[in-house]
Amino acid sequence: MRTQILAISALLTLGMSTSALADGSMSSMSMKAAAATPVAISNFKFTPAELTVAVGTTVTWTNQGPAPHTTTSLATPAVWDSGPMPRGRTYSFTFKSAGVYKYHCSIHPSMLGTVTVRPVKK
Numbered sequence: 001m002r003t004q005i006l007a008i009s010a011l012l013t014l015g016m017s018t019s020a021l022a023d024g025s026m027s028s029m030s031m032k033a034a035a036a037t038p039v040a041i042s043n044f045k046f047t048p049a050e051l052t053v054a055v056g057t058t059v060t061w062t063n064q065g066p067a068p069h070t071t072t073s074l075a076t077p078a079v080w081d082s083g084p085m086p087r088g089r090t091y092s093f094t095f096k097s098a099g100v101y102k103y104h105c106s107i108h109p110s111m112l113g114t115v116t117v118r119p120v121k122k
């Protein structure tokens with residue numbers, strides 16, 4: 001899993017330098033798309049539970065509560081699965097395709113969230 005995160009970071013870095021070369025400077029749009037968006041896990045809830053981001057955005061979940069939780073895509077096969085995260089643990093996933101991604105906590109399946117990923121406007 002760590003290798004996968006490193007590979008995603010490397011790809012992101014490559015993508016950013018390519019676009020910076022292509023148009024001479026990084027636009028505010030590409031800065032925004034590359035920014036990480038936080039989701040807190042606390043009180044057996046994802047906050048915000050519904051999130052809309054641009055393609056290329058990294059979402060970082062942080063477990064702020066005492067109980068272990070996961071962030072697990074509800075797609076089959078799962079698009080991402082953090083595995084159990086103890087308090088203080090973070091998990092990041094970069095959304096590369098537009099779509100509506102529903103997820104839950106696999107330990108507490110009533111904890112639900114949605115990430116809507118919209119295409120980046122050109």
Ligand SMILES: [Cu+2]
Nearest residue numbers: 069105107108
């Ligand atoms: Cu949970």
